[in-house]
Amino acid sequence: MTGEQSAGAPAPQLAKAGLEAVAGHAGEEVPSYARAFKAVVNVEVKPVATVPRTAPGALQEADRLWREHARAAGVIDGEGCFLVRGADRDWVRVRGTAHTALSAALVPGAGSMVIAMSPDGRRLCALTEEDDDYWIVVHHFEDGPV
Template structure:
């Protein structure tokens, strides 16, 4: 998996998640990864869904719920593409594959997260580890033009 546009590989945990890097341009003026991160870690954030980490099949269920909410929020485009943080740059365009399991990109331990943003930068859907649960967080950037 290689980001043809920047010449750098995406973060190693993204390769584990079964994502394919797409060598297409990234839109200008996207919210920064730092801004997306702040949205997800905000103390007032309320998850749309949670899965107890100790539940049988928790990772499978977290992946299923993330995909459901990412699709419902239009984070994933018609080609199965969305943006994630890459190594050495803000956003990298990736495509879901038959092997995609976003939870594989979570680093071990509470507090890990993967933030997916729509290619137009208007919406995000994150999968996070919060204490004893996996959270699915969805956000719309209201200041982005339609």
């Protein structure tokens, strides 16, 4: 990850994920992080994929599934870019690299998550740690930002 300015950098736990911060910022049409969080963390959420945390290669498989579903849902744009939570708590535009592994940002045993938002703010794909599994959650926002 490049760190040209701290305000335009991903949150500290994402520094290990192999993301490259790129110029540009989220527009006004992007839902707040709080709204994205609520879309991922609620009793009605159903994952599109799960990986048992004890399975051999679980983190690599979780990363592979996240990339697959993020691409299919249109979260990653044609330049390989998407939004993540920034150090200043706003969305930051990043690009995946050959070394990107969102699972590196998870804190084992803490029920942590990484939420990636499409640059247009309409879709998200999250990698979460839920009890004994890693979940891949995809959500489409039907209305504008809140």
